[in-house]
Amino acid sequence: MAIDYNMKILIVDDFATMRRIVKNILTQLGFKNFLEADDGSVAWEILQKEPVDFIVSDWNMPKMTGIELLKKVRADDKLKDIPFLMVTAEAQKDNIIEAVKAKVSNYIVKPFTPEVLSEKIKKIFGE
Amino acid sequence: MDVRIINPFLEAAQNVINTMAMIETKVGKPYIKKDSSSLGDVSGIIGITGDASGSFSITFTESCIKAIVSNMLGMKVTELNDDVKDAVGELTNMICGDARRRLEEQGIKLVGAIPTIIAGKGHSITHMAKGPILAVPFETPNGPFVIELALDSGNN
Numbered sequence A: 001m002a003i004d005y006n007m008k009i010l011i012v013d014d015f016a017t018m019r020r021i022v023k024n025i026l027t028q029l030g031f032k033n034f035l036e037a038d039d040g041s042v043a044w045e046i047l048q049k050e051p052v053d054f055i056v057s058d059w060n061m062p063k064m065t066g067i068e069l070l071k072k073v074r075a076d077d078k079l080k081d082i083p084f085l086m087v088t089a090e091a092q093k094d095n096i097i098e099a100v101k102a103k104v105s106n107y108i109v110k111p112f113t114p115e116v117l118s119e120k121i122k123k124i125f126g127e
Numbered sequence B: 001m002d003v004r005i006i007n008p009f010l011e012a013a014q015n016v017i018n019t020m021a022m023i024e025t026k027v028g029k030p031y032i033k034k035d036s037s038s039l040g041d042v043s044g045i046i047g048i049t050g051d052a053s054g055s056f057s058i059t060f061t062e063s064c065i066k067a068i069v070s071n072m073l074g075m076k077v078t079e080l081n082d083d084v085k086d087a088v089g090e091l092t093n094m095i096c097g098d099a100r101r102r103l104e105e106q107g108i109k110l111v112g113a114i115p116t117i118i119a120g121k122g123h124s125i126t127h128m129a130k131g132p133i134l135a136v137p138f139e140t141p142n143g144p145f146v147i148e149l150a151l152d153s154g155n156n
């Protein structure tokens, strides 16, 4: 299956720096459609209004965390199949187990290199 | 302070800055810091709870952080602006997370809060522990940064 480089990607992180780093890497990989949210709650609002093809989310955020967002997405009939990549500094065993249970598509531990992000995306989209 | 906690933070700082900014760092000699004055221009501080409780901070000189953030964002950063402060917050976050992962492998569990950023020449850093503050200086090609750890044994 070929990756659709026009897909709309929602980048969620409370730090603008990380959203920019992720966006820079995705742009270099050829993606061009991005939406950004600085909290899970903002991401959730966007998901109610706009079609999104892929979510790249941080874990630790002030209002709604990434794991809460993931659980809400997976519990929603319309949204439940959206690929969800967690990019996080929360890498303790319990976190990973919780994310896998909540059906995360894949998981990246910060700090990460562009190569790692690229590999995980290829894995998620089966290339 | 439990000495096993210190090294993972040093390794984490080096790993994060090397991975995100491709900058090599050199660890200097640790010492006990007696006051709250910072040794740089911008700091990130993060509260810690769990098997130890207190805080971790990292303070950068302006030239050092400008080089790091320029590399992280792939664009030249010329002033200590909001982008830089935001990046300091995320670096603090990542270093703390990386250290916590290393510590968990030794059976020590810590939880990190959300970091705060303080900027300005001569700003002060207030740690959240009663015990001593351990400071560890690092060198980079663009100037120094210092990490500080103040952790009391946990009562979680």
Ligand SMILES: [Mg+2]
Pocket (backbone or CB within 6 Å): A013, A014, A015, A058, A059, A060, A061, B093
């Ligand atoms: Mg975060």
